[in-house]
Amino acid sequence: MESLLPLDVIASALAIYLLAQILRRKPRLPPGPPGYPIIGNIFDIPQNEGWIVYKDMSRIYDSEILHFNMAGTSVIVVNSFDIARELFEKRSSIYSDRPRFPMMNELIGFDWHLGFMPYGDSWRDHRKLFHQEFQPPATLRHRPNELQATRHLLGKLLRSPSDFERHLRHMAGMIILSAAYGIDIQPQNDPYVAISEQALHAMACAGNNTAFLVDQLPFLKYVPEWFPGANFKRQAREWRETVSAMPQLPMDFVRRSTANGNAKDCIATRVLESMHEDGSYSPEKEQLLQNVLAAIYAAGADTTVSALGTFILAMVLNPEIQKKGQAAVDEVTGGSRLPDFSDHHSIPYVDAMVKEVLRWKPVTPLAVPHLSTSDDEYKGYFIPKGSVVIGNSWAMLYDESLYGPRTDQYNPDRFMKDGELNPDIKHPEMAFGFGRRQCPGQDMAESSIWITIASILACFDISKAVDENGVPIEPSGEYTSGMLCYPCPFPCTIHPRSSRAEVLISEGMSDL
Numbered sequence: 001m002e003s004l005l006p007l008d009v010i011a012s013a014l015a016i017y018l019l020a021q022i023l024r025r026k027p028r029l030p031p032g033p034p035g036y037p038i039i040g041n042i043f044d045i046p047q048n049e050g051w052i053v054y055k056d057m058s059r060i061y062d063s064e065i066l067h068f069n070m071a072g073t074s075v076i077v078v079n080s081f082d083i084a085r086e087l088f089e090k091r092s093s094i095y096s097d098r099p100r101f102p103m104m105n106e107l108i109g110f111d112w113h114l115g116f117m118p119y120g121d122s123w124r125d126h127r128k129l130f131h132q133e134f135q136p137p138a139t140l141r142h143r144p145n146e147l148q149a150t151r152h153l154l155g156k157l158l159r160s161p162s163d164f165e166r167h168l169r170h171m172a173g174m175i176i177l178s179a180a181y182g183i184d185i186q187p188q189n190d191p192y193v194a195i196s197e198q199a200l201h202a203m204a205c206a207g208n209n210t211a212f213l214v215d216q217l218p219f220l221k222y223v224p225e226w227f228p229g230a231n232f233k234r235q236a237r238e239w240r241e242t243v244s245a246m247p248q249l250p251m252d253f254v255r256r257s258t259a260n261g262n263a264k265d266c267i268a269t270r271v272l273e274s275m276h277e278d279g280s281y282s283p284e285k286e287q288l289l290q291n292v293l294a295a296i297y298a299a300g301a302d303t304t305v306s307a308l309g310t311f312i313l314a315m316v317l318n319p320e321i322q323k324k325g326q327a328a329v330d331e332v333t334g335g336s337r338l339p340d341f342s343d344h345h346s347i348p349y350v351d352a353m354v355k356e357v358l359r360w361k362p363v364t365p366l367a368v369p370h371l372s373t374s375d376d377e378y379k380g381y382f383i384p385k386g387s388v389v390i391g392n393s394w395a396m397l398y399d400e401s402l403y404g405p406r407t408d409q410y411n412p413d414r415f416m417k418d419g420e421l422n423p424d425i426k427h428p429e430m431a432f433g434f435g436r437r438q439c440p441g442q443d444m445a446e447s448s449i450w451i452t453i454a455s456i457l458a459c460f461d462i463s464k465a466v467d468e469n470g471v472p473i474e475p476s477g478e479y480t481s482g483m484l485c486y487p488c489p490f491p492c493t494i495h496p497r498s499s500r501a502e503v504l505i506s507e508g509m510s511d512l
Helices: 002-025 050-061 081-090 102-108 121-134 138-159 161-181 191-206 218-222 231-260 267-278 283-317 319-333 341-346 348-360 393-397 442-459 499-510
Strands: 065-070 073-078 376-378 381-383 388-391 460-464 492-496
Touching: 050 065, 050 393, 073 081, 081 376, 081 388, 102 191, 102 218, 102 231, 121 138, 121 267, 121 283, 138 161, 138 442, 138 499, 161 191, 161 231, 161 267, 161 283, 161 442, 161 492, 191 231, 191 283, 231 267, 231 283, 267 283, 283 319, 283 348, 283 442, 283 460, 283 492, 319 341, 319 348, 319 442, 319 460, 341 348, 341 442, 348 442, 442 460, 442 499, 492 499
Parallel strands: 073 388
Antiparallel strands: 065 073, 376 381, 460 492
16 A cells, blocks of 8 residues: 555646646636626626726726626626727727627617628628718718708707707708718608617617627527517517618618609719719629618717717806807807808817717717637737627726816817817727727718807807796706717707897808
């Protein structure tokens, strides 16, 4: 027996050594909350205002990159711009794909949307066409549509200011439907705007990937509608019809108007005509065009409506900033005309107001998730292939090392220095996503927001509404919580700055 002792010792030592090697080789994931067996951190993923919760978790775990286990799938949350730039831009070859979420992609049918397509040849073809029409200098051809829609908005605000949210949605629809399809929308209750708004509502709800359990447990997509707890299947069926109609109906209008010989110049007619002239036309390319045009509406309307709603809220809460913006516009126009795009570089303070709107309340506080396509390592942390990687845009836009103190407050001066835009302050581009998946319509969205803000400042005073006793009503400042965020409805007073402003609005309408 004594002769076996050395063998026992050797075997034990070898076992300890092998175990140590295995443990040493075990990947070191980013920090995060401990999970349960099988389901992991499903109950740790916040359903509301996740951008705030994730930032708070960064403080708890002393890390700007976090890891969650969603029933076997790694979810990586990035709260720092430096990390986001490293992963989404410098390593974009492996961080440009999109995860497939059963509710959004399969049950509702948003596969036609450029923003949710997997990374590959089809996505590149769609992106190329989008860039062709919405990157400078191509965006300049859309400015007459933007100016016309803005002048119409001023008239609507003059007649029925309390309906400002509806007017903003109408204006966004007017710009995009005219530019994309040559559609002159109806003054009220336009069917194309209505169907698009319904589809965007579905996108906002389904895009919150914690709202439906099927996104965490994909096998549930096979559950029949009648099964207890399968309400999501019935909801998806209702939404799917609307989501399918959004790209189809306006394109049918283009086909009819082309056949009748009365089609207007627009993106759709120009691209189709070019296809026929160079012999590249095919039904597949027409379908691609149809998809891109609908994605243009989805991207542009969301950003414009949310940003302008935020602007109005900011003016209600910050009357001194409003006065400063009005003075900046008046200095250039003399109060004798409405601003136009030729004034853009002469009113840097309005540029700062636009940037601060996008920073203060981003329409997508959590960027659309990316998908890693291979194993990776960042500063010793292992990021497995197939990880869902989320950029917390809100956390970056509220980073005081980038934007100075009190980032919770609306303050355009953080972008200014000596009366000009400060080039050292980062553009809030994180509001538009990251890397190769950043929204390609950013330039047009910002120009639409700029001309609208400048025009409203030229014509209107915005202030708190008052109750029946004359007491000012304080807006809640609350926002919807989901993939897309809008200000919750709030009352306010919008009235013309002077009789001269009313004349300018009327003249602006008559010049169209």
